[in-house]
Amino acid sequence: MSRRPLRDSDLATAFDAGAPSYDTLVDRNPGYHEHLRLSARRMGIPGDGAGLRLLDAGCGTGASTAALLSVAPRAEIVGIDAAGEMLARARAKSWPDTARFVHSRVEDLADAGVHGPFDGIFAAYLMRNLADPDGQLRALRDLLRPGATLAVHDYVAGADRATRAKWHAVCWGIVIPLAVAHRGGTGLYRHLWRSVNQFDDAPGFARRLEGAGFTEVGVETVPGWQSGIEHTFLAKNPLP
Numbered sequence: 001m002s003r004r005p006l007r008d009s010d011l012a013t014a015f016d017a018g019a020p021s022y023d024t025l026v027d028r029n030p031g032y033h034e035h036l037r038l039s040a041r042r043m044g045i046p047g048d049g050a051g052l053r054l055l056d057a058g059c060g061t062g063a064s065t066a067a068l069l070s071v072a073p074r075a076e077i078v079g080i081d082a083a084g085e086m087l088a089r090a091r092a093k094s095w096p097d098t099a100r101f102v103h104s105r106v107e108d109l110a111d112a113g114v115h116g117p118f119d120g121i122f123a124a125y126l127m128r129n130l131a132d133p134d135g136q137l138r139a140l141r142d143l144l145r146p147g148a149t150l151a152v153h154d155y156v157a158g159a160d161r162a163t164r165a166k167w168h169a170v171c172w173g174i175v176i177p178l179a180v181a182h183r184g185g186t187g188l189y190r191h192l193w194r195s196v197n198q199f200d201d202a203p204g205f206a207r208r209l210e211g212a213g214f215t216e217v218g219v220e221t222v223p224g225w226q227s228g229i230e231h232t233f234l235a236k237n238p239l240p
């Protein structure tokens, strides 16, 4: 059994396999949707989003897209994802005409016809899955208008022993058994546990954002059991 997080086509295959039970599982996670909406609110999108373009990078089944829509109901929203089965579930939901979904890796957006500039980018549970997170952060910054915000929403276990113990207990005591019960495929959820363990802590990811040229980098956690684990990272593409 691999001790490395899944990447690229192996990861897309795991998400495709997990897609049928994905929404059922995240709906059983208290605060999942509320915290996505909290991160979307923290982006500070003005008004109802009219006239703005937003990108949901790694939109999956559309939970993060719905969070964006809740804060910017009149924005044009483009959701992109590498896993066709996840995206099919997003597309099957009810959306305004201003939302559309594109099957593409974040690495291949230009080839898929997705071009900036965007007035905001939301990346929920995406960055730790990428082979080259620094390169993709720079690429996302290039897609943002000057002064616009990237929000990264994700779990961070970090080096703190208590936080790592909580993350381990939640994954192996709840998430993975639930995935077994719902035939969600444990590979994806072992990947979740492992990829969070092996990725940055919160200060490390903030430094990564700065290294990619973002400014005004900030980080806040969320309430609930996820406090200290789940975070919103906010970062701006600097003005010239």
Ligand SMILES: C[S@@+](CC[C@H](N)C(=O)[O-])C[C@H]1O[C@@H](n2cnc3c(N)ncnc32)[C@H](O)[C@@H]1O
Residues within 6 Å of the ligand: 011, 012, 015, 036, 057, 058, 059, 060, 061, 062, 063, 064, 080, 081, 082, 083, 086, 104, 105, 106, 107, 123, 124, 125, 126, 129, 130
């Ligand atoms: C944990 S899901 C999160 C989905 C959604 N953002 C949410 O909040 O529920 C992560 C998503 O990122 C997608 N993903 C992973 N690597 C990707 C990549 N390189 N390009 C585009 N999407 C990717 C997966 O296919 C998956 O749907």
